[in-house]
Every structure is written in C-alpha cells, then in structure tokens.
Amino acid sequence: MITERVKELISEIEQVTITSKEQLEAFRLKYISKKGVVTELFEGLKNVPQEDRRTVGQELNTLKNLAQNRFQEFSAILENTLEENSVTAQDLTLPVVPNLQGSLHPLTIVRRRIIEIFERMGFNVSYGPEIEKDWYNFSALNFADNHPAREMQDTFFISKSENDVKEDVLLRTHTSNVQVRLMERQKLPIRSIMPGRVFRNEAISARAHCVFHQVEGLYVDKNVSFKDLKDTLYHFAKEMFGKDSKIRLRPSYFPFTEPSAEIDVTCFICKGVGCNVCKHSGWVEIAGSGMVDPNVLENCGINSEEYTGFAFGMGIERITMLRYGINDLRLFTENDVRFLRQFEGA
Structure with missing residues (x-):
C-alpha cells in the first residue's frame, strides 16, 4: 500500500509546475512540512512488516529527497524571476546624474x-x-x-x-x-x-x-x-x-x-x-x-x-x-x- 502511494507521489511531484510564491508554499505544506504526506507516510512505516521495512524506508527517503530538491529548484527559479522583474526599464530621456566629486578638507x-x-x-x-x-x-x-x-x-x-x-x-x-x-x-x-x-x-x-x-x-x-x-x-x-x-x-x-x-x-x-x-x-x-x-x-x-x-x-x-x-x-x-x-x- 505504501509502495504504491510512494510511486503515485513521485510521479505527481515530477509533473508539478510552480509559477508563484503561493504555489511554492502550497507545495511545501503538502509534501515536506511536518504535517505533509511524506511525514505521514514515514509515521505509517511502523505498521509495515519487519522484513519489508528496509525496502519501504528506502523508497520513502527517495520520495523525501525528491520533494526537497524540487522545492529548492522552484525556490531558486522564482527568486531569479523576481530579481529580473524588479529591474525597472531605464528612461533614456532623463537627465544624466551628475558625477559627485569629493572635496579636500x-x-x-x-x-x-x-x-x-x-x-x-x-x-x-x-x-x-x-x-x-x-x-x-x-x-x-x-x-x-x-x-x-x-x-x-x-x-x-x-x-x-x-x-x-x-x-x-x-x-x-x-x-x-x-x-x-x-x-x-x-x-x-x-x-x-x-x-x-x-x-x-x-x-x-x-x-x-x-x-x-x-x-x-x-x-x-x-x-x-x-x-x-x-x-x-x-x-x-x-x-x-x-x-x-x-x-x-x-x-x-x-x-x-x-x-x-x-x-x-x-x-x-x-x-x-x-x-x-x-x-x-x-x-x-x-x-x-x-x-x-x-x-x-x-x-x-x-x-x-x-x-x-x-x-x-x-x-x-x-x-x-x-x-x-x-x-x-x-x-x-x-x-x-x-x-x-x-x-x-x-
């Protein structure tokens, strides 16, 4: 059951697209927060039979690392996009700013x-x-x-x-x-x-x-x-x-x-x-x-x-x-x- 759910989440995370801070925060809450689905699955690991627990744990770690890496990627993309958008277009008709020179004491x-x-x-x-x-x-x-x-x-x-x-x-x-x-x-x-x-x-x-x-x-x-x-x-x-x-x-x-x-x-x-x-x-x-x-x-x-x-x-x-x-x-x-x-x- 957990293995199937992990496969579904991996496919879901790989296909997700984020274009705003709101979507990024929703991604964090759903997948990597303390109350997210990944944490929930780790808590259910105790109900897995002892002989399957190691294999399931490795699959959960793969899911967790994927979610964290995707979150960091989307964060970097959004930060660069915001910096580019914050640069206002220059008005070439404005007068030149004078070159302020210092003076001797x-x-x-x-x-x-x-x-x-x-x-x-x-x-x-x-x-x-x-x-x-x-x-x-x-x-x-x-x-x-x-x-x-x-x-x-x-x-x-x-x-x-x-x-x-x-x-x-x-x-x-x-x-x-x-x-x-x-x-x-x-x-x-x-x-x-x-x-x-x-x-x-x-x-x-x-x-x-x-x-x-x-x-x-x-x-x-x-x-x-x-x-x-x-x-x-x-x-x-x-x-x-x-x-x-x-x-x-x-x-x-x-x-x-x-x-x-x-x-x-x-x-x-x-x-x-x-x-x-x-x-x-x-x-x-x-x-x-x-x-x-x-x-x-x-x-x-x-x-x-x-x-x-x-x-x-x-x-x-x-x-x-x-x-x-x-x-x-x-x-x-x-x-x-x-x-x-x-x-x-x-």
Missing part, C-alpha cells in the same frame, strides 16, 4: 597653502613621531621640572616615570619635538617647517579641542636675527591673508625662546577697522614666535656662541577659522557633509 587646503608659502621661502618640510619622550617634548625645550604643562591635566601621558626610573612617554603637545630632533641630528644650517597633529588634555568646545594641528618653523644658522623672523612672518601674512596685511609683534614668554613675541595680523574681515572677529581691535593673533633660547641650542649640541635661530608656531585650525570665517572648532571633526561640501573647488 579645509584643514588640508590651508595646510598645503602654508607649506607652499614657506617652501617658496626656502623652508623644507619635516615630520616626527606623535608619541614622544619627555626629553624631546619638554626637557630639551627648557621647560622647568615644575612647569604646568607637565601635569596630567594638561598632557596625555602614556606612561609616567616613578622615582626617575624611566622617562615619561606622552602624546606630543606641540610639533617642537621635531625641532629638537632636527637640531640634534641634522647638519647646520636648518630651515624647516613641521606640520602635524598634536594633543592637549582640554575640554572640547567651540574654541578648544583635545586634538588639533600645528605648523612650526625653525631657522638656525650664523647671524640669524629677530629681523629675519619678522620679515619671514610678514611675508607669510601677506601671502596668506592678502598683500595689504600688516603684522604686529607683542612681547610674550615661551620657555624655548628668548626674546619671545605673539604675532598679530590685521583683521582681513574688517581691514583693521574693527569687527566681531577681531573683537573690535583690528588685529587677530596668528602665531607665537621668538629667538631660540641658547639653552635649547646647547641641549641639542649646538654652540650658542656661534649660531642663533628663530622659531615660530601657529595653529592650522586657527588660520583656517580666520581664513574662512568659521566660528566653531568642532566643525572640523564632525564630518558633516554639508559643511565639507562648501570647500569644493577651494
């Missing part, structure tokens, strides 16, 4: 411009590690042992020495570490700029960030004077902000330069008249600078009686904000496409 644009200006003045470009030892970041640069910058609240320390057993390792707080490495290893004279990423332990706000970018400059040779520093930065200001720009030097203090000065440039928004950007002073600060302290030269193995030098440093974010009138530092790192697209073609 504003910080990249300004960094390249700064490098271009200084390269034309004879400066080369140098790079150094972002993970640095205390010597290159602080000690060689004349920072006192109790200087606030050495505290945990100002600097990201990777490892802190205990009882002077080992040297502190930290994320550099400025690119001046590259200056020290150049003065230690490079043959004089040195004329180089050092762009790069730096880290400060500061709360993120519209005017501050824990990660930002600097470009510093160093010129060491015989008879380098403060006038050389002033002329260099004056030429940079005219190239970056316009030929009518003027600069102002204000006395300041940095551990690694003496004398030191803050550099202001005439506000390019109001042309020195006074506005919100320059706080109605007509000037905006762009850099810190000064003559390299003799102690720094000596720390790097340079005879301070024979050689002099100047150094300067500026924030690339600061220059970019001034150049494009950006009022929130966080925009540079939020990756807002609406903001970045404004610099296409810049």
Whole structure:
C-alpha cells in the first residue's frame, strides 16, 4: 500500500509546475512540512512488516529527497524571476546624474597653502613621531621640572616615570619635538617647517579641542636675527591673508625662546577697522614666535656662541577659522557633509 502511494507521489511531484510564491508554499505544506504526506507516510512505516521495512524506508527517503530538491529548484527559479522583474526599464530621456566629486578638507587646503608659502621661502618640510619622550617634548625645550604643562591635566601621558626610573612617554603637545630632533641630528644650517597633529588634555568646545594641528618653523644658522623672523612672518601674512596685511609683534614668554613675541595680523574681515572677529581691535593673533633660547641650542649640541635661530608656531585650525570665517572648532571633526561640501573647488 505504501509502495504504491510512494510511486503515485513521485510521479505527481515530477509533473508539478510552480509559477508563484503561493504555489511554492502550497507545495511545501503538502509534501515536506511536518504535517505533509511524506511525514505521514514515514509515521505509517511502523505498521509495515519487519522484513519489508528496509525496502519501504528506502523508497520513502527517495520520495523525501525528491520533494526537497524540487522545492529548492522552484525556490531558486522564482527568486531569479523576481530579481529580473524588479529591474525597472531605464528612461533614456532623463537627465544624466551628475558625477559627485569629493572635496579636500579645509584643514588640508590651508595646510598645503602654508607649506607652499614657506617652501617658496626656502623652508623644507619635516615630520616626527606623535608619541614622544619627555626629553624631546619638554626637557630639551627648557621647560622647568615644575612647569604646568607637565601635569596630567594638561598632557596625555602614556606612561609616567616613578622615582626617575624611566622617562615619561606622552602624546606630543606641540610639533617642537621635531625641532629638537632636527637640531640634534641634522647638519647646520636648518630651515624647516613641521606640520602635524598634536594633543592637549582640554575640554572640547567651540574654541578648544583635545586634538588639533600645528605648523612650526625653525631657522638656525650664523647671524640669524629677530629681523629675519619678522620679515619671514610678514611675508607669510601677506601671502596668506592678502598683500595689504600688516603684522604686529607683542612681547610674550615661551620657555624655548628668548626674546619671545605673539604675532598679530590685521583683521582681513574688517581691514583693521574693527569687527566681531577681531573683537573690535583690528588685529587677530596668528602665531607665537621668538629667538631660540641658547639653552635649547646647547641641549641639542649646538654652540650658542656661534649660531642663533628663530622659531615660530601657529595653529592650522586657527588660520583656517580666520581664513574662512568659521566660528566653531568642532566643525572640523564632525564630518558633516554639508559643511565639507562648501570647500569644493577651494
């Protein structure tokens, strides 16, 4: 009885045709579901005489495999058919979709411009590690042992020495570490700029960030004077902000330069008249600078009686904000496409 029923079902399954998901589901329910005819026949196997049970079981397995294989075949055919039907015909009368091009980040644009200006003045470009030892970041640069910058609240320390057993390792707080490495290893004279990423332990706000970018400059040779520093930065200001720009030097203090000065440039928004950007002073600060302290030269193995030098440093974010009138530092790192697209073609 079971053998005859198996033969009927095999013939039936071989002749079945399926053209829709509904028919496929009906096939599954009828033949291979837990309540289908194949399962029902397997349950009746217990009533078959013991000597015929093996032969009948093999026939049932053949039926079961056929039903499952046919189900998989019909599933694949329907899936391919649906994919082909889902492709809509193209309307050749529609306008061409524009090829959207990316744009350089504003910080990249300004960094390249700064490098271009200084390269034309004879400066080369140098790079150094972002993970640095205390010597290159602080000690060689004349920072006192109790200087606030050495505290945990100002600097990201990777490892802190205990009882002077080992040297502190930290994320550099400025690119001046590259200056020290150049003065230690490079043959004089040195004329180089050092762009790069730096880290400060500061709360993120519209005017501050824990990660930002600097470009510093160093010129060491015989008879380098403060006038050389002033002329260099004056030429940079005219190239970056316009030929009518003027600069102002204000006395300041940095551990690694003496004398030191803050550099202001005439506000390019109001042309020195006074506005919100320059706080109605007509000037905006762009850099810190000064003559390299003799102690720094000596720390790097340079005879301070024979050689002099100047150094300067500026924030690339600061220059970019001034150049494009950006009022929130966080925009540079939020990756807002609406903001970045404004610099296409810049």
